[in-house]
Amino acid sequence: MxxxxxxxxxxxxxxxxxxxxxxxxxxxxxxxxxxxxxxxxxxxxxxxxxxxxxxxxxxxxxxxxxxxxxxxxxxxxxxxxxxxxxxxxxxxxxxxxxxxxxxxLNELHLIGSNVTKRLWDIISGQYGNLNTTFKLHSSACSAIGKVIMESNATIPSGIFEGIFRDVSQKAGHMRSVDWIMLLQCIVPTLVFEQLAETYGAYSEQVEALMSLVIRCTLALQWKIYANDVSAIQKYLHTWDLHMKNNVSNNLYTVNFHYLWHIHEIIQKLGPLRGYSTQSAERSIGFFKKHIKSQVLPGPNNGKIIKRQLLMHNFQRVHLMDELETVLEDGDAYSLDEYPDIELWDWKVMQLEDFDHLNIERYIRQY
Structure with a gap:
């Protein structure tokens, strides 16, 4: 960029x-x-x-x-x-x-730091006596955070864009990409399990919440087809109808309203990922670290921008021969490269150690 x-x-x-x-x-x-x-x-x-x-x-x-x-x-x-x-x-x-x-529509802030963060505030009971229809006890939220931290040792860091954090204790430290991961990975598993035990797996509020998860997950794909757009509209209706009919009006913010327009923007511009501001946020982080001058920040900014442009131009012009690789005919349908090997934490365990997880139940239900 x-x-x-x-x-x-x-x-x-x-x-x-x-x-x-x-x-x-x-x-x-x-x-x-x-x-x-x-x-x-x-x-x-x-x-x-x-x-x-x-x-x-x-x-x-x-x-x-x-x-x-x-x-x-x-x-x-x-x-x-x-x-x-x-x-x-x-x-x-x-x-x-x-x-x-x-x-x-900026998916990074809309779905990440706005919708999902507000959703967790509702689930964790941050709004007191307001009618939210789905709310977990503090012990259930702590249990979710504990399982997330225990799972970090077996989660490959190269697969996910964000970091799995203890959302019950460190919600204030989570970035937008972390909130998106929470919506896609934690809400339909750990949070769903706790809500299902409290309200029932097929209760109106749980089905509405899962509709939101499915819709946002479909919208965050790199490839979106016509049937995906139709599904986004369908699941949108389920979630929005529940929010408007059951939840206090001041909890239905403009961020939830803008979800109405996701399918329209996708039809006009393509997948939300294609014009996300994630690259801009990374650039903002880079320049924040490198701009040191408090007296003359303007000239300092200009020098840093000029240096970056020169470095990018040098890489394109002088290192292009080293960067270009020609695939053989036999590799036309194979992956260009495999992910780097990652070293995970190791543990000595037996099959009986997993009995408390009831793996058969998860396989059948999820």
Whole structure:
């Protein structure tokens, strides 16, 4: 990913003081194109901006939206401009602007740090006497966290993007990718088991929760087919109907509402993973570590960006011969490489040591 600029973090200023020059250059590149001269000849490319995305607060600034707390809080429904939209959006000047879908949906923050975190707060009883329909006792939550920590010794770290943490004790230390893993791996197993014992496996609230898990899991795939989109809509209805009819209104936040639009965005832009902000978050983490100057952070930022661009260009130009590999014909349908060998913690155990896990029950039910 190429970093164009690092904008100062003062949210009281006007973001478009920085973006207008960039948008003007994009309009020139849309018409005149970009001329590239290389060993293979001369090429002229047109440059178009297809997406401008971020979390809910970030997009709110991009589209001049009053925010999700206004009377018309959703940025994707058709709303009256004098209520929700403060002024005309500058991105409409671009040729490839395609409406609300131009700003996408950020799965990292929407499903990760917002929906799943709020879901765990509901399950763990953080909202006191509010009607949440599914809530576990603190001992059950502690048991879930304990099993997660005991399982870490047998979980290969190279398979998962995040880290499995004791969610009952360290929820505040979990990142967005950790919350997504919790939703995909822990909720349908450990959390489901505890909820099934409390409310019953086929109770309305448990089925609604599993509908949410299935829908988000389908939406987070790299390949999504038409039947997957239909399934996302179906499971959406089950979850949303339960939330609106049974859960207190102030628990149904705008994050749960934006899940309504997942299938629409997928139909227009493709899988959510394809335009996730995970790469941007990694870049933010990189620059946070390397920007040291407190007096002149601007020049410091510029030097770091320039150094990174030079290093990436050097790798592409001078190390390309070493990076390119030619597959033989016999390898056309085989994997390019296998994952690196990982050393797990070892334990001396016997088959009888697993009797308390009741493996046969898990095989039959899950």
């Amino acid at each position: 190429t970093i164009v600029a690092i904008i100062p973090g003062d949210h009281n200023g006007d973001l478009f003081l920085f973006l207008i020059p960039l948008l003007n250059e994009l309009r020139i590149l849309e018409d005149g194109g970009l001329k590239v001269i290389c060993e293979d000849g001369f090429f002229n490319f047109k440059v178009h901006l297809l997406l401008a995305s971020g979390d809910i607060i970030g997009v709110q600034e991009l589209i001049h939206h009053k925010g999700h707390n206004s009377d018309y809080g959703c940025r994707q429904f058709h709303i009256k401009t004098d209520f929700g939209i403060v002024k005309k959006n500058e991105f409409v000047m671009l040729k490839f602007f395609h409406g609300y879908s131009f700003f996408g």
